Amino acid sequence: MRVHAYAAPAAAAPLAPTVIERRAVGANDVLIEIKYAGICHSDIHTVNGDWGLQPYPVVPGHEIVGIVAEVGADVTRHRVGDRVGVGCMVNSCGRCVNCRNGDEQYCLEGMVPTYAGTDRDGTVTQGGYSTHVVVDADFVLSVPEGIDLAAAAPLLCAGITTYSPLRHWGAGPGKKVAVVGLGGLGHMAVKIAHAMGAEVTVLSQSLKKQEDGLRLGADHYHATGDPDTFERLAGRFDLIVNTVSARIDVDAYLGLLAVDGTLVNVGAPGEPLSLNVFSLIGARRSYAGSMIGGIAETQEMLDFCAEHRFGADIELISADQINEAYQRVLASDVRYRFVIDTATLG
């Protein structure tokens, strides 16, 4: 099956329309007619080759929502016409201890990324900037009614990436949670932590987006560009979710944690960070990392968002705006996620 897509032909080259091949629908596969695909910052890192040379052409996109168009003979969980989503992975070994525990993202044989990865049949995966995709049914999520389909797309990466650590480290009533950075991930972290019942503080470079932050559910908003912030908030938080991939002063942020507090990175800078162990020892603090979330947990997150009636805040764009959108993402000029209307793809 040949389908329309947008692909990066080479590192750092602009994306352009193309046609790609999707595999035949196997017994456990689902064919999805893609309706919307979110633009994630990591799409840009990948196509630019920031994380190493890729198998070009690369069709990015791992925030995919659409409608089931066909299912394989063995598929029982999804039916033609269902609203479904696909996130950052499309396969894993299914047998290792992490897969058995529902942590497919940490599969010991390596999970299969939705694009620019090698699938278990040896083919290179191609992502969601496309009209159709064929995915193993076990990696297809149900998008419940109660979330606008376009606004649901970013939940598949930005949503689960923030929901998972918030859940894992116990965000909820009585807990003080800080979110570092108010971008695509940060704005989801604020919505989710607020819906979980935590007291939410945004730590952003400036107060530029303060009004937005409070509207999204934050109780407090502070500028990290103001050095007083780190003194005034010392020892305050139970959990800090750092959504900023750039280098940060880890010790400064650890100083904002109460005893037993955790600073968790959901992104990572390319270069190593410097950390003074006394920042940890002085209050039994932890510095942790978290990567997306498991499949069952992703479904739980979608159900949670539907129950609380929110998706992402998005700007809907057409395919011919993708390259411009990339520039705007790099300039942090998006509130808060670009979503491609795939009807415009070809």
Add this chain to the structure above:
Amino acid sequence: MRVHAYAAPAAAAPLAPTVIERRAVGANDVLIEIKYAGICHSDIHTVNGDWGLQPYPVVPGHEIVGIVAEVGADVTRHRVGDRVGVGCMVNSCGRCVNCRNGDEQYCLEGMVPTYAGTDRDGTVTQGGYSTHVVVDADFVLSVPEGIDLAAAAPLLCAGITTYSPLRHWGAGPGKKVAVVGLGGLGHMAVKIAHAMGAEVTVLSQSLKKQEDGLRLGADHYHATGDPDTFERLAGRFDLIVNTVSARIDVDAYLGLLAVDGTLVNVGAPGEPLSLNVFSLIGARRSYAGSMIGGIAETQEMLDFCAEHRFGADIELISADQINEAYQRVLASDVRYRFVIDTATLG
């Protein structure tokens, strides 16, 4: 009250006999006739001025055991003749959230260290290399029968410093725990983790102390000097307790952790460490720090050791061997803790 002691008269100067003043026994105080005092590596760091200039003369010693000689009018918990101990702290504010939670070591006003600290009455604290000490009853522990008194001394620092993180991070049956370094702290970590029912692995620079490690309760013993170790044990452990204060390759040790595993430092190098955040994100790992333990937890640890009938492995020395013992500690030539017989002090 004037009592015999051994003090460092200046930074890096040899310790020498002296006489110091102990305060009168207040209403909530306990006068302890010290029987034994352990030598902790941090005694050496402190008297050498490695951690900043100190209020010389400094009488070190925060692994103190002895017999109650007198109690103040309000003291009900301890009686004359009781076997008691004092660890790394002798006071705290008692009112802050951490004190109220039993985490006096993380007192927001700063706990009062047993020596070279400023007590809440403004006097400089002097430690356990001495025949007597007067301590607030709330910071005096009961040393249960079932532990040899001399072997109990190192429990007050080395014991609680390792017990606390092992308990906090859930060492027990079904858990794989690694202990980095087999010194004073490491040998206690092995004994305690084994008694808790965990599967214990020692990670030591060489296999020199392997026989000891297995005798102390380790199930496995590996040399970190052998680079294969890090490949063979990748992803193995639920918890790694790092007792080595020198710089380590944090990323290499994080790579030994399974999903949700924690590497916890109980000591810290003076300079910052380098850490690649991908080491955390790849398996939702944490890097944490822990400092001694609370008072109630220290009592729990002493009761635990008594129940399991073990103290530290010690070399008993007389006061005139202290300076030589310091040299041997610096050369890692002690199995596994020097304890001063305070009857030899003066």
